Amino acid sequence: MFPRSQLLFLVLVLSFHLQAQNSQVDAQHYRFDVTLSDASDTIQCDAQLTLRVAEEVAEVRVDLARTMHVLTVTQGGDTIGFEHDLDVLKLPTGGVSGELTYSVHYRGVPEDGLIISHNKFGDRTFFSDHWPDRAREWLAVIDTPADKATCEFVVTAPIQYDVVSNGHLLSIDTLSAETKTTHWKMDYLIPTKVMAMGAAAFETQQLDSMSRAWLYARSGEQGQNYDFEEAPEVLAFMVEQLGDYPFGKLDHVESTTKFGGMENASCIFYSEKHINGNQDVNGLIAHEVAHQWFGNSASESSWVDVWLSEGFATYYEYLYIQTQYGLDSMKALSDENEERIRNYEEKYPDRAILYPNYDHIFELLNPLSYDKAAWMLRLLSYQVGQDVFAEIVKTYYQSHTYGNATTDEFIAVAEKVSGKDLKYFFHQWLSVPGAPDVRYTWKYKRNTLELSFEQQTTFTYQLMIDVPVQTSNNQVEIRQVFLTQKKQTFKLEEVMIHNAPDLDPLNIIYGRIQEKE
Ligand SMILES: [Zn+2]
Structure with a gap:
């Protein structure tokens, strides 16, 4: 994820949620059948949760915001009782263990987690925005990065909406002149923070065999599709550095995410504010693409x-x-x-x-x-x-x-x-909070450079410091000293220097390394 600015987070009104931390329950798969409409912001959801439950568990705790009104819960075809309290949905196991599948039918207007709003063109859009624990605002999930699962989004929406999500597209079924259902499925285990769904009028462009750009149709009209032009190159770079891309396909999606970018697994959401045709998002693309390995696959x-x-x-x-x-x-x-x-x-x-x-x-x-x-x-x-x-x-x-x-x-x-x-x-x-603060003095005599260091911090750091010197045949050479004590002196022999030594010239070390005045 990439914060739009630090300031944004200082002014956010934050709420603390209880986390379902039952290690005895392990989510395997979620299927969300979601219905979106233009008539209101109320969504309907049938969430099917497949969970592995240990023997001694009497009750499963699932995260779901209280603003989502649970109508029925079934398990194995039978309607069962439930308790929905403090954003936690408690479901009885009936003493059954192993793999259990619950179907939770609910409806409501999401306060967060699914952002239903108007985009920069004034068009209505739906974008999930889960980081860190906001999936529960509209989805019944075990909302912690430790409990990863596969997922499916089956979204029924008015016909003008194109729907993007994690994994691969299974089908688009036109139900009537007004509505269609789009079905996406993710076959790899991912955390809830990067499960995602977006619905808007998109224009898509295949960038290479794996990468696709999803721009608002109106952005496409304005020629803003240049912003994702470098995305295939970024992906190739990361594959070279890190090995096989973990999720098959990678979509780059213009969205209303409140972050600068959000690394949703295999469908990265970018803030519409950055999509302007200026191609200045390549660092952001690199950051979000790297997250597919770090955060999404290895979480x-x-x-x-x-x-x-x-x-x-x-x-x-x-x-x-x-x-x-x-x-x-x-x-x-x-x-x-x-x-x-x-x-x-x-x-x-x-x-x-x-x-x-x-x-x-x-x-x-x-x-x-x-x-x-x-x-x-x-x-x-x-x-x-x-x-x-x-x-x-x-x-x-x-x-x-x-x-x-x-x-x-x-x-x-x-x-x-x-x-x-x-x-x-x-x-x-x-x-250790803070940074090293090291002062040094130097003496040069008979081809020997003597460096005396003193650490100013209470904590004693161990630092490998570069010292550029010249050798007798006039070559620049980097010698290293390994500082491990509060006060320490090193002698570098058979070196030449013409000026004051420039320690750590590449600024490798975070912190201050300065000559004592
Ligand atoms: Zn990030």
Whole structure:
């Protein structure tokens, strides 16, 4: 996901929902038969939930907003009783375990989760917008990233609406001159946050064998289809970096999502505000495409681990920008990011990337989960070497494809593949708030450069610092010092320098490394 601006999230009125955390119940598949209309914003839904239920479970707890009025619930063809309280729908198991299928029939006007509104052209549209826990606002689901499932959307809508969703299109049936039913099915396990449905008058354009652009028909008329032109190239880049694309097809959809972009599995939604024909969304496309691997296929196990999704998406976004547009574009982007992280850390000095004390999930949508985590991955790549880093990412992704992962699981893979003890590295970047602040002095005598460092922070960082020097045959060479103590002195022998040494010239390290005045 990509925030439109940090400010937006500060002014959002946030509500906290109880999460159904019953590990004894495991969602397998959802089928949503949804009816949309132009006459009112009331939607009707028949949600079929296939769940695997452990023996001792007497009651299944499903998330569904209280604004959705449940009319009937059936299980195995029989109507059963239910309780719908505090956005939780409680369904009895009747002592039956194993695979259970419930059909929940409900109706209501969604307050959130499904945005029924008018787009920038004043046309009526329907777009789901689930991140992080807003699927429950209109869908009966177990709404946590840890419980992934396959899904189907069967949408009956007035005939002028084209419907897009996850997975592949099974059928479009015209029911009458006024209505049609569109059926999409996703065969891979995905979290509820990236299950999606959009209905609008679209114009579609096949971009390559896998990628398709879905623009508002009126955007198409205005020639705004250029915005997604680079999408196939982005996908090819990510496949080269990360291996096979996990979901078969990839749609790029103009929408009313409140985020800049939302990485819905196999049908990315982009804010209509960014679709203007100027082709300035390539970084955003790269970010959302990378999410198909990180977040959608390999999903974080809990919200605290959200950096596994956003940090990776941001890292590969930068890598794409650097590869496609060169180091200068990348440098501009990383300067901007450094400032963003600094400002955030000044405002919230007690927060780190891993921040379990959050009040609401939206607090985790911050420059630490995105930019600082991406920076940490760049540092890791620098410290273990690019090839080893690529192997770490590949091994991590392959062992969690279509599954869930925790931060500890990623660290374990990184240590195993690199053969290095990286606990301190990950601790200092993931759990220690703030940044290194290192001052140094230098002396140069008889071909020896002496560097004395002093860390200003309470916490002692371990940092591998580049020192560019000249060798006796006048070649520029990068020597490295590995700072591990509060005060430490290094002697680099047989080097020449003509000016004051320029430490960490590529700005690899997040934080300050400055000559003492
Ligand atoms: Zn993102």
